[in-house]
Amino acid sequence: MxxxxxxxxxxxxxxxxxxxxxxxxxxxxxxxxxxxxxxxxxxxxxxxxxxxxxxxxxxxxxxxxxxxxxxxxxxxxxxxxxxxxxxxxxxxxxxxxxxxxxxxxxxxAAALKNGNCKSFKCSEEVASYYIPILKDLRKEQFRVLLLDTKNKIIKEELISQGSLNSSLVHPREVLNPAIRGSAASVIFLHNHPSGDPEPSMDDIEITRRLCKSFDIVGINVLDHI
Incomplete structure (x- = not known):
């Protein structure tokens, strides 16, 4: 009423x-x-x-x-x-x-503020910045942070939106922006609209495939949050 x-x-x-x-x-x-x-x-x-x-x-x-x-x-x-x-x-x-x-x-604006952070010292710092941004999204998103040699963010890329699976997150789609941006390392980010933080089997498989692909081109994968 x-x-x-x-x-x-x-x-x-x-x-x-x-x-x-x-x-x-x-x-x-x-x-x-x-x-x-x-x-x-x-x-x-x-x-x-x-x-x-x-x-x-x-x-x-x-x-x-x-x-x-x-x-x-x-x-x-x-x-x-x-x-x-x-x-x-x-x-x-x-x-x-x-x-x-x-x-x-x-x-x-919050994302830009995060992008201007001098550097990330650990995964906890990354999580503290991005959890407030991602936690209330209604659709599942997969993002990649491109970092320089000092772990400062070069750019943030949205790779896919929707149910996360290996067909939506192909290594090629994640590698291309990292190579173009001359990233020294990357961090993968994705949210669970359900609120359950536990990684699914798809999450684990996607991470495994991406780590293997990035290792081939010499770009470090620091974490998947």
Missing amino acids: YLFDNPGVFLKRTSIKRWPETERPREKLFMLGPDKLSNCELLAILLQTGFKHEGNSISALDLAKEILIEFEELKGLINVLPSELLSLKGIGKAKAAKLVAAFELGRR
């Missing part, structure tokens, strides 16, 4: 434009900085406007609260689909596209 469906809940709501400037999310962002705003306020800035519901004005902040409740805070929004957002009252294609694009940009 939506909060909007409770008669009278929003009868006394006032348009954000009529709030004191110090309380408006956008003005607060400029005065205090984005880190001082709540998730709800940041989301309201992206939404920009609310909507009308049974004659009542629902503000962008009210709508943001409803979205966070529906998706159980930010975790549920990280990989939200446009169709899921469109199922909510007050969310049209423009708002849905804006939210999905914002979270995708955030994910890409």
